[in-house]
Amino acid sequence: MDAALSYADDHFDTFVGELEDLLRIPSVSTDSAYAEHVQQAADWLADRFAAAGMEHAEVIETDSHPLVYAEHHVSDDAPTVLVYGHYDVQPPDPLDEWDSDPFEPTRKNGTLYARGACDDKGQMFMHVKAAEAYLQGEGELPVNLKFLIEGEEETGSMAVTDFVPDNKERLDADVALVSDTAMFAPDTPSITYGLRGLAYAEITLRGPNRDLHSGNFGGAVHNPANALSALIAGLHDENHRVTIPGFYEDVRDLTPEERETYADLPFNEESWRDALDIDAVRTEGDYTTLEGLTARPTLDVNGLWGGYTGEGAKTVLPSKAHAKLSMRLVPHQEVDNVYDKLEAHLQAEVPDTMELSMTRIHGGDPVVVDPTVPPMQAAQTAIHEVLGTEPVFVRNGGTIPLVADFKNKLGLDTVLMGFGLDSDAIHSPNEHFALDRFQKGIRSIIRFHQHYAAMDA
Amino acid sequence: MDAALSYADDHFDTFVGELEDLLRIPSVSTDSAYAEHVQQAADWLADRFAAAGMEHAEVIETDSHPLVYAEHHVSDDAPTVLVYGHYDVQPPDPLDEWDSDPFEPTRKNGTLYARGACDDKGQMFMHVKAAEAYLQGEGELPVNLKFLIEGEEETGSMAVTDFVPDNKERLDADVALVSDTAMFAPDTPSITYGLRGLAYAEITLRGPNRDLHSGNFGGAVHNPANALSALIAGLHDENHRVTIPGFYEDVRDLTPEERETYADLPFNEESWRDALDIDAVRTEGDYTTLEGLTARPTLDVNGLWGGYTGEGAKTVLPSKAHAKLSMRLVPHQEVDNVYDKLEAHLQAEVPDTMELSMTRIHGGDPVVVDPTVPPMQAAQTAIHEVLGTEPVFVRNGGTIPLVADFKNKLGLDTVLMGFGLDSDAIHSPNEHFALDRFQKGIRSIIRFHQHYAAMDA
Numbered sequence: 001m002d003a004a005l006s007y008a009d010d011h012f013d014t015f016v017g018e019l020e021d022l023l024r025i026p027s028v029s030t031d032s033a034y035a036e037h038v039q040q041a042a043d044w045l046a047d048r049f050a051a052a053g054m055e056h057a058e059v060i061e062t063d064s065h066p067l068v069y070a071e072h073h074v075s076d077d078a079p080t081v082l083v084y085g086h087y088d089v090q091p092p093d094p095l096d097e098w099d100s101d102p103f104e105p106t107r108k109n110g111t112l113y114a115r116g117a118c119d120d121k122g123q124m125f126m127h128v129k130a131a132e133a134y135l136q137g138e139g140e141l142p143v144n145l146k147f148l149i150e151g152e153e154e155t156g157s158m159a160v161t162d163f164v165p166d167n168k169e170r171l172d173a174d175v176a177l178v179s180d181t182a183m184f185a186p187d188t189p190s191i192t193y194g195l196r197g198l199a200y201a202e203i204t205l206r207g208p209n210r211d212l213h214s215g216n217f218g219g220a221v222h223n224p225a226n227a228l229s230a231l232i233a234g235l236h237d238e239n240h241r242v243t244i245p246g247f248y249e250d251v252r253d254l255t256p257e258e259r260e261t262y263a264d265l266p267f268n269e270e271s272w273r274d275a276l277d278i279d280a281v282r283t284e285g286d287y288t289t290l291e292g293l294t295a296r297p298t299l300d301v302n303g304l305w306g307g308y309t310g311e312g313a314k315t316v317l318p319s320k321a322h323a324k325l326s327m328r329l330v331p332h333q334e335v336d337n338v339y340d341k342l343e344a345h346l347q348a349e350v351p352d353t354m355e356l357s358m359t360r361i362h363g364g365d366p367v368v369v370d371p372t373v374p375p376m377q378a379a380q381t382a383i384h385e386v387l388g389t390e391p392v393f394v395r396n397g398g399t400i401p402l403v404a405d406f407k408n409k410l411g412l413d414t415v416l417m418g419f420g421l422d423s424d425a426i427h428s429p430n431e432h433f434a435l436d437r438f439q440k441g442i443r444s445i446i447r448f449h450q451h452y453a454a455m456d457a
Numbered sequence: 458m459d460a461a462l463s464y465a466d467d468h469f470d471t472f473v474g475e476l477e478d479l480l481r482i483p484s485v486s487t488d489s490a491y492a493e494h495v496q497q498a499a500d501w502l503a504d505r506f507a508a509a510g511m512e513h514a515e516v517i518e519t520d521s522h523p524l525v526y527a528e529h530h531v532s533d534d535a536p537t538v539l540v541y542g543h544y545d546v547q548p549p550d551p552l553d554e555w556d557s558d559p560f561e562p563t564r565k566n567g568t569l570y571a572r573g574a575c576d577d578k579g580q581m582f583m584h585v586k587a588a589e590a591y592l593q594g595e596g597e598l599p600v601n602l603k604f605l606i607e608g609e610e611e612t613g614s615m616a617v618t619d620f621v622p623d624n625k626e627r628l629d630a631d632v633a634l635v636s637d638t639a640m641f642a643p644d645t646p647s648i649t650y651g652l653r654g655l656a657y658a659e660i661t662l663r664g665p666n667r668d669l670h671s672g673n674f675g676g677a678v679h680n681p682a683n684a685l686s687a688l689i690a691g692l693h694d695e696n697h698r699v700t701i702p703g704f705y706e707d708v709r710d711l712t713p714e715e716r717e718t719y720a721d722l723p724f725n726e727e728s729w730r731d732a733l734d735i736d737a738v739r740t741e742g743d744y745t746t747l748e749g750l751t752a753r754p755t756l757d758v759n760g761l762w763g764g765y766t767g768e769g770a771k772t773v774l775p776s777k778a779h780a781k782l783s784m785r786l787v788p789h790q791e792v793d794n795v796y797d798k799l800e801a802h803l804q805a806e807v808p809d810t811m812e813l814s815m816t817r818i819h820g821g822d823p824v825v826v827d828p829t830v831p832p833m834q835a836a837q838t839a840i841h842e843v844l845g846t847e848p849v850f851v852r853n854g855g856t857i858p859l860v861a862d863f864k865n866k867l868g869l870d871t872v873l874m875g876f877g878l879d880s881d882a883i884h885s886p887n888e889h890f891a892l893d894r895f896q897k898g899i900r901s902i903i904r905f906h907q908h909y910a911a912m913d914a
Contacts, residue, residue, distance in 0.1 A: 196672060200770045209734035215653060215855030218757045218785055219749035222739035225758035225780075226693065232683060233690035277666035280809045282679035292676035300675045301682035302773050307760035308781060313657045313818045315783060315856075316759050323682075324765060326772060328675050352737045361770045398672030 001450040007137025008129065008442050015129045015442070016112070016435060018048065020105040022087070022121050023114040029065055029088035029152040038151050041087045042066040045149060048128055053135030054145070062159035065151035069170075072131070072145045078453060080144040081375075082173035082412065084402065085124030085180060086153035089116035090427045097429035110435050117433040119426035123179035123419060124149060126438060130445035142453035146173055153180075157402055164402070165409045175375040175452070176406045179441060181418030184394050185266055189387050191379050192416035194294065194395030195403055197329030197366035199338045200302070203346060204322050205231070207354045211307075212317040221317060222353035225306040228321040231349055231356075235299055235325075240284050242299045242327075244345045250332045252368075254295055262290050265392060294395040298328040324361070328397060335363035364401030369413045374455040375448075379415045382447035386440050417444065458907040464594025465586065465899050472586045472899070473569070473892060475505065477562040479544070479578050480571040486522055486545035486609040495608050498544045499523040502606060505585055510592030511602070519616035522608035526627075529588070529602045535910060537601040539630035539869065541859065542581030542637060543610035546573035547884045554886035567892050574890040576883035580636035580876060581606060583895060587902035599910035603630055610637075613819075614859055621859070622866045632832040632909070633863045636898060638875030641851050642723055646844045648836050649873035651751065651852030652860055654786030654823035656795045657759070660803060661779050662688070664811045668764075669774040678774060679810035682763040685778040688806055688813075692756055692782075697741050699756045699784075701802045707789045709825075711752055719747050722849060751852040755785040781818070785854060792820035821858030826870045831912040832905075836872045839904035843897050874901065 008015070027041035028034040042059045049057035049070035057070040065088065092102035092115045100106040105114040116122070127147070134141045148171065150160040164171065184190040207224040208217070237243050254262075269289055273281065283292030292298075306321030308314035327338055343358050350356040369376060371393045383391040396416075406412040419441040425431045465472070484498035485491040499516045506514035506527035514527035522545065549559035549572045557563040562571040573579070584604070591598045605628065607617040621628060641647040664681040665674070694700050711719075726746055730738070740749030749755075763778030765771035784795055800815050807813040826833060828850040840848040853873075863869040876898040882888045 198672070198772070200772070207735060212733070213855065214755075214757045214759060214783060215655070215785060215853075217733075217750065217854070218755040219751070219753050219854060220738045220740050220746040221733065221735065222737075223757045225761045226689060226756075229686040229689035229758065229761070230693075232686035236683065236687075276669070276674075276678065278664060278678065278810055280679075281677045282808070282810055283677050289677040293674065294676070296676050298671075298675040299683075300671045300680045300774055301686065301764060301778075302671060302771060302775075303764040303766045304682045304686070304778060305762045305766040307758060309760045309762040309779075313781065313783070314759060315655070315657070317757055318759075321758075321761060322766075324770065326671060326770070328672060351739070353735055353739055396672075397674070397676060398670065 001138070001142070001446060003137045004133040004446045005443060008133040008446060012439055016438070019112070019122060019125050019438070022125060023105045023116055024103055026103045026115070027088050027151065028091050030155045031091060038065050038088060042068050042151055045087055046070070049147065052128055052132035054131060062163070064159050067151070067159060067163060068147070068149040070147040072135070072141055074141050074144050078142065078144050079175070080146060080173040081449065081452065082146045082148060082171055082176045083127045084148050084176055084178050085127065086120045086150045087124065088151045088154050089119070089121065090154050094429060099430055107435070111432045112435055112438070113430055113432045115431055117431050118420045118424040119431065120153065120180045122433040122438055123441065126179060126419070126441040126445055127177070129442050130449070133442070133446055134449065141449065143449045146171065160402060161405065164405050168410060171410055173410070173412055176403070176412045176414040177448070178403070178414055178416050179418050180400070181396060181416050182420040182422050182424070183418060184392055186421060187389065188266055189383050189389055189391035190394045191371070191376060191383070191391050192396045192418065193371050193376065193393045194331070194368040195366060195400055196294065196297070196397050197333065197335060197364050197404065198326060198399040199329060199335045199342070199363040200324070200326040200361040201339065201342060202322065202324050202359045202361055204320055204357050205350070205354050206320050208317070208319050211319050214315040214317040217317050222351060223317050224321040224354055225318055227351055227354055228306065228323060231346065232301060232323060234349060240282050242297065244341050246341050247297065247338070250334065250337070251297060252331050254291060258295070259291070261393070262288060265290060265394065294397040295330060297330050297333060300326055302326050328399070329366045331366050331368045333366060335365055339363070364399045365404040365408060367404050367407055367414070368395070369415070373413060375413065375415050375452050378448050378452035378455055379417050381451050382444045383417065385447055386443045417448070419444070458595070458599070458903060460594040461590040461903045462900060465590040465903060469896055473895070476569070476579060476582050476895070479582060480562045480573055481560055483560045484545050484608065485548050487612045488548060495522050495545060499525050499608055502544055503527070506604065509585060509589035511588065519620070521616050524608065524616060524620060525604070525606040527604040529592070529598055531598050531601050535599065535601050536632070537603060537630040538906065538909065539603045539605060539628060539633045540584045541605050541633055541635050542584065543577045543607045544581065545608045545611050546576070546578065547611050551886060556887055564892070568889045569892055569895070570887055570889045572888055574888050575877045575881040576888065577610065577637045579890040579895055580898065583636060583876070583898040584634070584902055586899050587906070590899070590903055591906065598906065600906045603628065617859060618862065621862050625867060628867055630867070630869055633860070633869045633871040634905070635860070635871055635873050636875050637857070638853060638873050639877040639879050639881070640875060641849055643878060644846065645723055646840050646846055646848040647851045648828070648833060648840070648848050649853045649875065650828050650833065650850045651788070651825040652823060652857055653751065653754070653854050654790060654792060654821050654861065655783060655856040655858070656786060656792045656799070656820040657781070657783040657818040658796065658799060659779065659781050659816045659818055661777055661814050662807070662811050663777050665774070665776050668776050671772040671774040674774050679808060680774050681778040681811055682775055684808055684811055685763065685780060688803065689758060689780060691806060697739050699754065701798050703798050704754065704795070707791065707794070708754060709788050711748060715752070716748070718850070719745060722747060722851065751854040752787060754787050754790060757783055759783050785856070786823045788823050788825045790823060792822055796820070821856045822861040822865060824861050824864055824871070825852070826872070830870055832870065832872045832909050835905050835909035835912055836874050838908050839901045840874065842904055843901045874905070876901070
């Protein structure tokens with residue numbers, strides 16, 4: 001391991017230069033105008049894997065953007081780590097809010113500014129360089145290593161979602177490792193041990209068979225927009241709990257120890273509220289803000305529409321009203337089960353004056369990983385050694401459907417070891433990544449492999 | 458009067474031919490591409506007034522479409538009738554659903570098909586021809602007659618709304634007379650003695666200062682779309698009554714006699730529901746459908762929007778959510794008073810997590826006319842004589858703000874004597890007006906003037 005760490009330190013300037021080369025490729029996955037560059041980034045990445053010394057590296061073409069797959073087998077006795085990441089980036093808009101060209105990486109005070117610097121080119125590339133440090137500096141890896149790097153994480157991960165269940169043998173591993181999250185705070189490194197799931201639905205309430213004049217029909221024809229409001233309002237009770245029967249029955253309650261851990265996290269709620277310009281929060285029951293944001297299920301309206309939404313007045317009593325509703329799920333809720341409960345509840349509550357239809361748009365199961373399993377402990381030790389601070393285990397309110405797929409389809413726990421910061425402006429102008437964190441990430445990954453191999457042995 | 462009636466019958470074919478000329482002018486007020494034709498219709502109409510023998514007729518230019526004003530003074534002792542109507546029409550779209558050219562009047566089985574045949578060129582022109590029948594057939598009118606015909610009733614009556622209070626002396630009269638409504642049913646002529654008012658508002662709920670990711674913020678940041686739904690839902694109670702404090706305090710209750718009259722009207726609720734494809738109605742408390750539609754105040758959502766309303770999913774927790782809300786008012790509710798109550802109630806109910814703003818878009822006061830006053834009785838007698846059936850007095854759920862202005866600004870009751878039918882397809886393809894009703898309308902108006910003059914004397 002020491003030789004790998006020395007190699008990484010000795011070659012750090014080269015690593016940064018290579019990352020800059022990758023950042024110069026505008027691999028924006030959502031815009032077909034950039035398709036050629038997405039392909040270019042995949043090819044570039046496969047070359048880097050080969051150059052790092054990985055015994056196999058290939059670009060796998062798909063119906064959408066290509067996947068990059070690489071592997072290096074050391075021994076049947078060594079554990080296998082599957083690294084997942086993505087080489088595509090968000091669009092750079094709005095361009096005029098950037099202080100430098102988003103696709104011409106710019107160093108300032110030890111920080112690298114470019115689209116993708118953190119999300120996820122910078123963080124993903126740490127894993128490539130950690131592998132190189134072992135293969136070139138040490139001569140061998142302590143673990144078997146597989147890489148699955150996709151090019152459309154920012155647009156829905158279509159290809160990789162199909163690829164995973166179709167390639168169970170190829171992706172056979174002992175743990176998945178991902179760096180695509182942030183540390184809890186600049187001086188509080190963290191390992192994410194939970195992600196919420198998602199069940200996203202669209203509902204339509206239909207009343208009369210056409211838009212009506214509210215003067216001629218209001219007062220007897222029940223208005224679908226009013227009825228939709230009542231239906232949505234009825235989904236929460238006065239304690240801000242979701243009223244869908246059985247919604248909470250599969251929710252694993254937070255343990256007293258978990259709640260203590262939450263309470264100990266360095267979270268300044270007032271400045272968090274100030275940044276959002278809100279005077280108060282709404283959490284379920286007596287849960288704290290952090291618990292509500294990450295460990296409790298939710299039901300939010302993501303979109304709402306019906307009737308006349310232009311300027312001025314139109315006295316329409318609309319025929320239909322619509323809402324997009326999504327629920328964030330926590331273990332052990334299951335997407336399909338929650339969809340069923342929502343639909344049954346809504347159908348039971350629809351007034352006799354109208355009809356309701358519901359479409360299940362997309363979902364992902366929630367995930368929690370036991371922080372005491374060997375790879376989580378290996379990550380904790382590695383980060384502690386490199387950053388000098390014991391990382392905290394935290395849960396994240398968002399959803400990475402692929403992490404649930406790793407668990408459900410491949411039986412793998414995922415270690416979410418992120419070195420970003422919430423202030424890194426991912427998805428925003430002036431995205432950046434401190435080179436110090438890039439370097440510490442590489443060192444942490446090198447140490448992780450070693451510790452994990454030792455623990456597993 | 459007999460000479461006027463004979464003249465009208467003798468010249469009926471000419472009258473229809475003139476109406477067809479007017480219907481050929483595509484005076485669509487909402488589309489500036491037709492502006493020239495709107496002007497052309499105004500000029501044409503002023504010429505017809507002059508040809509009818511009215512002593513004064515003029516086109517009054519305004520900031521928007523012109524008004525046509527005409528008057529004929531008989532005697533200071535005679536009562537003065539102010540006729541109001543409009544010469545503009547709705548757009549003809551969708552054109553491909555017309556069986557004939559909307560601006561080439563087509564006669565079929567005694568019915569005239571064209572945009573504006575009923576609303577309101579046909580009905581308005583009955584009044585012009587009734588005046589001509591007196592002036593040319595009888596040699597004189599039994600009443601002093603003033604005409605105020607506007608060219609933008611279909612787009613908000615801007616110019617005439619300013620003109621009325623600015624021209625009180627010129628418009629001085631004893632009663633207003635309008636034919637722009639429908640009969641209750643083909644064999645049930647009616648006089649409309651009540652119109653609901655309107656208070657139309659737009660509200661915006663603002664939560665966080667920007668759209669947020671529902672995974673990262675859902676569960677603690679209160680969602681404005683959910684909160685708006687709750688706010689709207691709270692505006693009605695379980696008896697479908699509006700919960701705004703004091704909302705009903707100025708509402709004049711229906712008398713037992715009025716409710717009996719409603720019950721006696723020939724209304725087939727089942728076929729009415731079938732036409733709308735609804736299984737049930739929602740009325741306030743125990744009011745009947747017809748009462749709910751015309752004699753009780755309402756609160757309807759006319760528009761609702763917030764968050765992501767495109768295809769698929771976007772996990773946004775929106776910064777803002779909006780609604781257009783309108784209330785139909787009944788005597789003696791007042792627009793400004795009701796706006797005040799709505800705003801006070803909403804502000805009291807806004808959660809501490811967000812801010813609410815409300816804009817008053819536009820309104821009109823409700824109107825009822827005592828059916829026993831002389832002009833109403835004159836209209837009842839006239840229609841009875843011509844159609845052979847005693848007309849019923851009914852209330853209409855819609856709003857004609859100008860009728861309230863006539864009452865509030867000029868002190869005038871309005872007789873709403875309409876000869877359309879709900880099946881005349883006004884505002885729709887294949888609008889039509891039966892020539893039989895056109896003729897009976899002219900005869901009824903001729904008789905109205907005579908009876909009203911006699912009653913007033």
